[in-house]
Amino acid sequence: MKIISNPGEQKWAKLTGRPKTNQTKLMDTVNKIFYDIHKKGDRAVKKYSRQFDGFDNDTFLVDNETIQAAASGLSEQLKQAIGLAKANIGKFHLSQQLTEAKTETSPGVMCWREARPIERIGIYVPGGSAPLFSTVLMLAVPARIAGCKEIVLCTPPDKDGNIHPAILYAAQTAGVTQLFAVGGIQAIAAMAFGTETIPKVDKIFGPGNQYVMAAKHAAQYYGTAIDMPAGPSEVLVIADETCRPSFVAADLLSQAEHGPDSQVIFLSNNKKILKEVNKELTLQLDNLPRKEIAEQALKNSKAIFFNDIATCISFSNRYAPEHLILAVENPVLRSREVTNAGSVFLGNYSCESAGDYASGTNHTLPTGGNAKVYSGVSLDSFVKKITFQQLNEEGISAIGPAVEIMAETETLYAHKNAMTLRLGDVAGKYLSATSTDQTEKE
Amino acid sequence: MKIISNPGEQKWAKLTGRPKTNQTKLMDTVNKIFYDIHKKGDRAVKKYSRQFDGFDNDTFLVDNETIQAAASGLSEQLKQAIGLAKANIGKFHLSQQLTEAKTETSPGVMCWREARPIERIGIYVPGGSAPLFSTVLMLAVPARIAGCKEIVLCTPPDKDGNIHPAILYAAQTAGVTQLFAVGGIQAIAAMAFGTETIPKVDKIFGPGNQYVMAAKHAAQYYGTAIDMPAGPSEVLVIADETCRPSFVAADLLSQAEHGPDSQVIFLSNNKKILKEVNKELTLQLDNLPRKEIAEQALKNSKAIFFNDIATCISFSNRYAPEHLILAVENPVLRSREVTNAGSVFLGNYSCESAGDYASGTNHTLPTGGNAKVYSGVSLDSFVKKITFQQLNEEGISAIGPAVEIMAETETLYAHKNAMTLRLGDVAGKYLSATSTDQTEKE
Numbered sequence: 001m002k003i004i005s006n007p008g009e010q011k012w013a014k015l016t017g018r019p020k021t022n023q024t025k026l027m028d029t030v031n032k033i034f035y036d037i038h039k040k041g042d043r044a045v046k047k048y049s050r051q052f053d054g055f056d057n058d059t060f061l062v063d064n065e066t067i068q069a070a071a072s073g074l075s076e077q078l079k080q081a082i083g084l085a086k087a088n089i090g091k092f093h094l095s096q097q098l099t100e101a102k103t104e105t106s107p108g109v110m111c112w113r114e115a116r117p118i119e120r121i122g123i124y125v126p127g128g129s130a131p132l133f134s135t136v137l138m139l140a141v142p143a144r145i146a147g148c149k150e151i152v153l154c155t156p157p158d159k160d161g162n163i164h165p166a167i168l169y170a171a172q173t174a175g176v177t178q179l180f181a182v183g184g185i186q187a188i189a190a191m192a193f194g195t196e197t198i199p200k201v202d203k204i205f206g207p208g209n210q211y212v213m214a215a216k217h218a219a220q221y222y223g224t225a226i227d228m229p230a231g232p233s234e235v236l237v238i239a240d241e242t243c244r245p246s247f248v249a250a251d252l253l254s255q256a257e258h259g260p261d262s263q264v265i266f267l268s269n270n271k272k273i274l275k276e277v278n279k280e281l282t283l284q285l286d287n288l289p290r291k292e293i294a295e296q297a298l299k300n301s302k303a304i305f306f307n308d309i310a311t312c313i314s315f316s317n318r319y320a321p322e323h324l325i326l327a328v329e330n331p332v333l334r335s336r337e338v339t340n341a342g343s344v345f346l347g348n349y350s351c352e353s354a355g356d357y358a359s360g361t362n363h364t365l366p367t368g369g370n371a372k373v374y375s376g377v378s379l380d381s382f383v384k385k386i387t388f389q390q391l392n393e394e395g396i397s398a399i400g401p402a403v404e405i406m407a408e409t410e411t412l413y414a415h416k417n418a419m420t421l422r423l424g425d426v427a428g429k430y431l432s433a434t435s436t437d438q439t440e441k442e
Numbered sequence: 443m444k445i446i447s448n449p450g451e452q453k454w455a456k457l458t459g460r461p462k463t464n465q466t467k468l469m470d471t472v473n474k475i476f477y478d479i480h481k482k483g484d485r486a487v488k489k490y491s492r493q494f495d496g497f498d499n500d501t502f503l504v505d506n507e508t509i510q511a512a513a514s515g516l517s518e519q520l521k522q523a524i525g526l527a528k529a530n531i532g533k534f535h536l537s538q539q540l541t542e543a544k545t546e547t548s549p550g551v552m553c554w555r556e557a558r559p560i561e562r563i564g565i566y567v568p569g570g571s572a573p574l575f576s577t578v579l580m581l582a583v584p585a586r587i588a589g590c591k592e593i594v595l596c597t598p599p600d601k602d603g604n605i606h607p608a609i610l611y612a613a614q615t616a617g618v619t620q621l622f623a624v625g626g627i628q629a630i631a632a633m634a635f636g637t638e639t640i641p642k643v644d645k646i647f648g649p650g651n652q653y654v655m656a657a658k659h660a661a662q663y664y665g666t667a668i669d670m671p672a673g674p675s676e677v678l679v680i681a682d683e684t685c686r687p688s689f690v691a692a693d694l695l696s697q698a699e700h701g702p703d704s705q706v707i708f709l710s711n712n713k714k715i716l717k718e719v720n721k722e723l724t725l726q727l728d729n730l731p732r733k734e735i736a737e738q739a740l741k742n743s744k745a746i747f748f749n750d751i752a753t754c755i756s757f758s759n760r761y762a763p764e765h766l767i768l769a770v771e772n773p774v775l776r777s778r779e780v781t782n783a784g785s786v787f788l789g790n791y792s793c794e795s796a797g798d799y800a801s802g803t804n805h806t807l808p809t810g811g812n813a814k815v816y817s818g819v820s821l822d823s824f825v826k827k828i829t830f831q832q833l834n835e836e837g838i839s840a841i842g843p844a845v846e847i848m849a850e851t852e853t854l855y856a857h858k859n860a861m862t863l864r865l866g867d868v869a870g871k872y873l874s875a876t877s878t879d880q881t882e883k884e
Contacts (some may be wrong), residue, residue, distance in 0.1 A: 100540070111801055132852060247860070250859050253860075343830075345832075347457075350832050395791065406523050
């Protein structure tokens with residue numbers, strides 16, 4: 001990695017920028033496929049599956065027998081690992097299930113929120129070289145905890161129509177309700193509109209290449225929610241003299257091996273560490289099966305020296321990385337300065353791959369600077385929170401006159417009248433109660 | 443309102459449908475304006491302000507003097523009402539500020555979430571006949587509580603370049619940091635890209651007509667987050683024999699007066715109540731300044747008789763109303779059956795206008811069936827939640843082997859290696875500790 005030394009703040013905008021992708025042409029393709037699938041349903045899905053994936057089965061639905069059989073193709077060790085990951089993801093997402101107390105904002109005015117599951121969710125799991133069964137766990141486990149009724153999964157099959165057994169096993173163990181061998185734009189369109197066999201869902205989750213990303217954009221435009229805008233994966237590592245250069249290099253490479261467009265940034269306040277990490281990168285790179293991909297990614301990467309860790313964190317906040325590793329002294333204390341990041345890994349033993357698979361945190365995280373605004377996927381992503389309010393007579397008296405004058409100022413007289421009628425009713429009750437009292441006294 | 447009796451479930455899809463709007467042509471206009479403002483900044487904003495709003499000032503920025511002066515144009519009573527509304531909105535949104543406990547998912551693996559404010563938010567307040575200063579409070583008060591640094595507000599001025607003093611006063615009291623007299627598509631584009639005078643924001647909030655809605659869609663596409671997709675306002679009222687027909691009619695009318703495209707639905711298990719409410723509607727309608735608008739809205743509205751309240755709620759869940767009023771016996775108990783709604787008003791004294799202005803709940807809510815997926819605006823809308831994790835030696839031993847085999851199965855060997863190095867380190871420490879023990883024993 002090329003080392004940049006102490007770049008001034010005027011250079012940060014450029015250094016924290018991401019490569020731009022032009023989606024305009026892509027959107028034309030996406031819109032055409034969406035239109036076709038909206039009109040022709042399964043028939044169009046089949047056409048595009050044949051065209052893009054060379055897949056020509058009669059049905060997309062993967063039957064239960066096939067899913068059940070997947071377990072026998074996996075080692076006991078892997079099944080146990082999946083079990084542990086599932087348990088930890090479950091524990092952490094369950095901890096996000098909070099009941100909020102009711103708040104009495106004015107006397108007699110009770111307000112509160114309650115969560116309700118989103119009924120039907122769709123999960124997209126990309127195909128390609130790596131069978132991302134961990135993504136199945138990251139999305140289906142919290143969906144199940146949230147109480148989603150339908151958990152639909154689409155993933156592209158290989159040329160023979162097969163899906164990796166680890167994906168099938170993870171889907172089964174995590175509670176996916178229907179699984180379809182469909183990929184790409186056509187999978188997203190099918191879940192957005194619904195077809196004869198693939199159900200329409202309310203919200204679509206999951207990663208994907210630029211086609212899938214563009215398709216999720218379109219799904220959102222046509223009225224189906226999505227988890228978040230997505231892009232190439234990123235890591236930013238901040239390390240000081242307490243770090244382990246071999247660990248840092250391994251973490252940078254785990255990001256770089258994702259794809260040639262992966263974003264890798266390394267910041268340090270120690271020039272020796274920067275050099276040692278670079279040396280370690282060269283050593284470790286040689287032993288990687290995905291060496292070529294990682295090498296390409298590293299070419300676009302940056303190693304930057306800043307005078308102090310505080311400046312490293314300021315730069316990181318400007319960049320807003322998907323993953324941030326703080327391999328520094330007192331990492332928890334330091335983490336308070338972090339304002340923008342998807343997920344933060346604290347200290348030398350907290351490697352990104354821990355969170356990618358089994359620590360329990362979600363690995364579906366905002367990329368491309370979206371961490372400035374978006375949270376990663378959590379239990380909240382699978383529910384909506386409904387507000388409730390209940391006013392009694394006292395509540396009407398407490399806020400009624402304020403509501404009246406505000407509505408009147410906004411020239412919304414029916415809004416005012418709805419309160420005036422209730423105020424009149426409460427006053428009437430009070431008067432009649434008073435007159436009853438008087439009668440009794442007389 | 444026309445009364446429909448006991449429609450079968452096969453008719454619900456049509457009955458719960460919303461009028462479709464064709465945005466295609468609109469999007470062309472929006473894209474053109476976005477392109478112009480991205481290229482030419484303020485100059486283009488001025489051009490469109492002149493063209494659409496007839497507004498031709500030198501600057502959009504409303505100066506502090508003008509904002510400060512607004513207070514003197516308002517009655518004490520209104521200022522107190524705004525103070526009460528602000529306090530209640532503050533209390534309820536502050537109650538949403540929860541600190542989550544850390545979770546130890548496996549021994550030595552700690553995971554938790556922390557909220558951080560979104561730095562720069564933009565608020566759009568529509569112009570037109572009604573000065574919606576309540577929307578200013580609903581968006582700026584929680585933004586301030588969340589800790590957003592920049593709270594930018596855009597609202598269209600009248601032909602003379604003036605903004606209603608209630609909007610200025612609400613903005614000042616709620617903590618808006620910069621206020622611009624700009625409306626429509628050009629305001630949204632300016633906040634999405636930033637111009638010489640109007641800052642770029644990270645997320646845009648607020649209601650608006652179909653132009654503003656389409657512009658928010660575009661903003662999202664070009665990388666600025668939005669609160670939620672929006673559409674015409676809606677209320678669904680469910681009432682049984684314990685309701686007050688005059689209250690119900692007033693609530694239906696408060697929705698109907700918003701605009702001719704407002705959606706109003708009334709469900710009851712009692713035919714007498716249906717008739718009485720209809721009678722009350724006619725009576726109250728006559729006294730409304732916005733009678734014509736409300737009449738038009740009521741023409742598209744539906745009153746439906748169902749045999750029981752449970753079916754009314756099922757229908758409502760399918761419709762997923764923005765506002766749901768439960769004017770029924772035991773409303774809190776009944777509310778447990780509600781699965782899809784933006785905000786729920788319980789019992790005869792909980793009118794929608796209470797929540798629109800002063801009870802403390804947010805009035806920025808999902809419309810058009812989006813309540814199936816989206817929550818209304820809350821404190822969560824102004825923050826993102828970052829996950830943190832910290833593993834120690836024990837944590838590495840607990841989940842390390844699982845991470846290794848999962849990474850290997852996904853063919854991500856650098857991911858595996860990042861964990862293998864740490865496992866080796868921990869084993870080395872353990873071994874050296876053991877060998878020291880042995881030396882001591884010898």
